[in-house]
Amino acid sequence: MNTLSLIDSPFFGASFTDPEMRSIFDSGAFIRRCVETEVALARAQARLGMIPAEAGLGIANAANHHQFDLERLRRETEIVGYPILPIVEQLADAAGQAGRYLHWGATTQDIMDTATVLQVRAALDRIDRQLTETMGALRELAKAHRATPMAGRTHLQHALPITFGYKAAVWLSALERHRERLAQMRPRVLVVQFSGASGTLASLDDRGLAVQEELARILELATPAITWHSSRDGMAEAVQLLALICGSLAKLAFDTSIMMATELGEVSEPYVRHRGASSTMPQKRNPISCELIIAAAKLVRQHAGLMLDAMVHDFERATGPWHLEWAAVPEAFALTAGALSQAHFLLSGLEVHQERMRANLDVSRGLIVAEAVMMALAPITGRQTAHDLVYAGCCRALETEQSLFEVLAGTPEVAAHLGLKRLHELTEPTNYLGSAQEMIDRVLGGAKAGQPADRA
Structure with a gap:
């Protein structure tokens, strides 16, 4: 299949994302999440007596069995500009009489936003697991090399001695903070979006908020205090966090790639036959995972900037900024998942050349x-x-x-x-490590600034 996107490329796609994240955001998944939202809305309204109970059941039954005509969906989306009306038309036809009550009081952005939030929830779960795996690999490196001396460098020159475990613990500490940020962010991002045409739920009279709350309960999302369809800080925050995660991964990848330089030779990426090989220089073993992580970080940074632009919505429904999210959100998650996969591969099999670290430490003769x-x-x-x-x-x-x-x-x-x-x-470098090892212990013990490490 011919593709245009890097992420979807049959050659490069597997290097820049992972299958699970791809499955969360692919086009079929988005349709399923939109349908899930429509079904949940019908269930909520049936429970509240706004539509007949049999209508809610009929819509749910149709959703379970209907196979969408994707070519028709593509053609009609191109005409309408959004996929919701074409989805509703097909699903309503499949639901028969119950279809009369489908999409009751909703607008296109209600369904698309809520579908996206459901995707983001699954994606955050995936990122959280990947962070945990990557942090585990860093913990092992920090423990194993707690006392492995090496040169600390500032401005690319020898500064003072450190240990490789200390370097790994510094990398680890950043990911610990990102995982904490992820947990803190969830309540602000995982919020239902159901507010009608201008956000006031006017089409549902005085029962709009009750429907919104019941919809949120069914989907296990939070309820907003007020409409957020033109106030996009939550979605923007999610992508900013992804950019932070990728920035920290790029830092460790950049460090590692320099440490792999022939003149230093302090570490090597995990050995896989032909990985990092040159088409002309047989001796080469290039830092491929590092390069992919650094590239992904730069791409996600651009999406983070794009999301800041996407926050500027005009009045109660924007003329264009919302569309930016359709690219920025799934691609940022896909690239971050890919960067984390590469980081876990890199760190879990990293070859640490302690003798070269010691030789480089001694190169300045004290x-x-x-x-x-x-x-x-x-x-x-x-x-x-x-x-x-x-x-x-x-x-x-x-x-x-x-x-x-x-x-x-x-x-x-x-x-x-x-x-x-x-x-x-x-003048013996290993006698001047300062508090490096105690700092490693604090990070591994889960201590935060100003708190004692857990010594249990």
């Missing part, structure tokens, strides 16, 4: 812990003097290609105050 010497010397000489002495030592070490220990051991102003044994301890 300069990476110059701060440790300076801070030990500062109480004796004063901080600025200590800084100047160690800075001068660092310059000489670079010029002479000696280790920092060798240079400072021959610097009386330093060696006399600290002694050679202490100086040797200070």
Whole structure:
């Protein structure tokens, strides 16, 4: 089948999303969610005595058995501009006399919005599970490499020593916050949309709110305080969260791809024959999962911006902004699911080359812990003097290609105050890890800022 979209491509689609998320948002799923909403509305109105009970049953029975003419649906949607009227016409015909009561008091956006909310609920469940899986892989890395020393880098240069477990725990902490945001967001997003033509439910007299509440109860959604069909912050928030998740995944993917550089060689993506291979260079093992995650993050970021534009609805029903959501919402969820799948694959099988981490840590011959010497010397000489002495030592070490220990051991102003044994301890990178391991324990224990870690 010929396709236009990256997500639907038979070549690239499987790399950018996952089958479950695809099934949540495909065109057939959307039709089913629209029908589910129509059936729930008929049930609600039948319970409240607004339509005959047998009409509600008839509509439900028709929905269970009717096979839509998709070509007719496509053709009529093109004419109408929306799929709801064509869906209602086919389903009403299938329901016979009961069809007279289908779509009672509703408008197109009521059905489409509620159908989308049902899709988003299932999609958030999927994202939540994927976050949990990815976080599990990061937890294992943080535990396994709690004490694996490596160079911490700022501005792409050696800064101070860290451990690889610390790096993994930093990545993990971001996903922990996103999972918390997801839970907090649900009540604001998973809200029924049923409000009629201008949002006042006028066609249902004084029973409109009762229908809205019963519809929400049947669909297990929240009831809004007031109509939200032209106030789109909830949908926009959902996509902003997806962009945040992808941003954090892209950060770890970018770190990993740089660490895979030949000159560093500190990690490798999981080995699968020919994965990351070059068509011309046999030695290549490219960071394919990292590249896919970074690309997905950029695409989702564009959808997040699009959703901010989609918030600007004119009056009580917009002329165009709503349509932006039809692309941004399903594609953002699809791409985020794909990024999480790639991240889980990457992290659960990541090859960590501890010997290269140690070699890279030592490449500066102790300069990476110059701060440790300076801070030990500062109480004796004063901080600025200590800084100047160690800075001068660092310059000489670079010029002479000696280790920092060798240079400072021959610097009386330093060696006399600290002694050679202490100086040797200070210039060993693994002695200057600060609170990195305790921070890892706090993250793994589920502690938040200002709270003690669970030591049980």
